[in-house]
Amino acid sequence: MADQMRANQPSLENYWMPFTANRQFKAAPRMFAEAKGMYYTTTDGRQVLDGTAGLWCVNAGHGHQSIASAVERQLTIMDYAPSFQMGHPIAFEFAERLAEIAPAGLDRIFFTNSGSESVDTALKMALAYHRARGEGTRTRLIGRERGYHGVGFGGISVGGIVNNRRTFPTHLPGVDHLRDTHDLERNAFSPCEPEFGVERAEDLERIVALHGAESIAALIVEPVAGSTGVLIPPKGYLQRLREICDKYGILLIFDEVITGFGRLGTPFAADYFGVTPDIITTAKGLTNGVIPMGAVFASRDVHDALMIGPENMIELFHGYTYSGHPAAAAAGIATLDIYKNEGLLTRGADMAGQWQSAIHGLKDLPNIVDIRTIGFVAGIELKSRDGAPGKRAYDVFVDCFERGLLIRVTGDIIALSPPLIMDESHLDELVSILSDALRRAE
Numbered sequence: 001m002a003d004q005m006r007a008n009q010p011s012l013e014n015y016w017m018p019f020t021a022n023r024q025f026k027a028a029p030r031m032f033a034e035a036k037g038m039y040y041t042t043t044d045g046r047q048v049l050d051g052t053a054g055l056w057c058v059n060a061g062h063g064h065q066s067i068a069s070a071v072e073r074q075l076t077i078m079d080y081a082p083s084f085q086m087g088h089p090i091a092f093e094f095a096e097r098l099a100e101i102a103p104a105g106l107d108r109i110f111f112t113n114s115g116s117e118s119v120d121t122a123l124k125m126a127l128a129y130h131r132a133r134g135e136g137t138r139t140r141l142i143g144r145e146r147g148y149h150g151v152g153f154g155g156i157s158v159g160g161i162v163n164n165r166r167t168f169p170t171h172l173p174g175v176d177h178l179r180d181t182h183d184l185e186r187n188a189f190s191p192c193e194p195e196f197g198v199e200r201a202e203d204l205e206r207i208v209a210l211h212g213a214e215s216i217a218a219l220i221v222e223p224v225a226g227s228t229g230v231l232i233p234p235k236g237y238l239q240r241l242r243e244i245c246d247k248y249g250i251l252l253i254f255d256e257v258i259t260g261f262g263r264l265g266t267p268f269a270a271d272y273f274g275v276t277p278d279i280i281t282t283a284k285g286l287t288n289g290v291i292p293m294g295a296v297f298a299s300r301d302v303h304d305a306l307m308i309g310p311e312n313m314i315e316l317f318h319g320y321t322y323s324g325h326p327a328a329a330a331a332g333i334a335t336l337d338i339y340k341n342e343g344l345l346t347r348g349a350d351m352a353g354q355w356q357s358a359i360h361g362l363k364d365l366p367n368i369v370d371i372r373t374i375g376f377v378a379g380i381e382l383k384s385r386d387g388a389p390g391k392r393a394y395d396v397f398v399d400c401f402e403r404g405l406l407i408r409v410t411g412d413i414i415a416l417s418p419p420l421i422m423d424e425s426h427l428d429e430l431v432s433i434l435s436d437a438l439r440r441a442e
């Protein structure tokens, strides 16, 4: 198969790749052809250990026949049905199954096609919720620096990554940001949740004092910021955000596009931290990355507030042609079966000790300024080379790829988030390839 792929290489000109240095990539492409279990196979036939669950999404590992069969079966029975004013059983069945694992009360499920759409949906739900309750002045949205909430205009507005924002200056109006929670000086090499920084939650109090609570609709945060390098919230921080939101009637949205579906060793980060938001956004692990899909979990309070007015009126003027797509719902149900049968939504908790000690064991290698782990996630922060930020981590990334390991880098931070099926031998392999690459990246 890999030989066949090599012989029939398509032109690289036409595909404009997302979040990729296109010219650099096309000069030296890195291509996957196949995937099974914990491994990819490259187009030149090499095995590459998946240290990132694809893009934080293939939580159950690659190539599950049961998911493929469920999708095929559904496509044969019914390929598509309209999602507006019409329904089909499998979307309802999937929502019911999701409600069973959702944090208590967050069991009203709205389907989207991606994390970005889930975020925009959640922000719109928050605005609609306040309006329906006669508090239409609540229009401000609060995000956090170094937050990533996808690439829609809503998501980049509340997000806090400069390169995602500066090229597109027309953001949503009325958005503020909390400071991020990263505090290298006080928290470097914390084994799990860092000790210091709970006071940064008080930024929300300052924003309320500045604008007035009656102007603020919602706060959105990633419980653990993934894309900007695995920033773990300090102890008590999320609890404090919940308290302040409750005090002022602000909705709390957890963006769990990465942390959802077992990544921290619990079904959701809300379970891990014991903090229940009003809305949770998900995607990625929802279908094990097999078919694009997202889901927004809303509290009954949020949902019920909108179930007003004449019953023939649409309650929320929002939705997607492919909301609850039958093939995606089939993939999602089959994925939930695997999570359940293999205990994957809590497996990260069983492996967390081994994961933590193996990754923290790298700390004496050159140029490492911090290591952070939680559940089945790790961030390894490297010292930047003078005048070349990001270059050292990129070299490690390419070196690892060439020697058989997929990692992810953001600036000079390495992020690891393997499929939740990872065992000890995979962990040894990951650590061995990564430590060699770190030693070479002087």
Ligand SMILES: Cc1ncc(COP(=O)(O)O)c(C=O)c1O
Binding pocket: 113, 114, 115, 116, 117, 119, 148, 149, 150, 151, 222, 226, 227, 255, 256, 257, 258, 283, 284
């Ligand atoms: C926390 C978070 N929110 C939203 C998104 C956007 O998801 P998508 O790329 O599916 O639109 C991501 C993607 O990585 C994410 O990590």
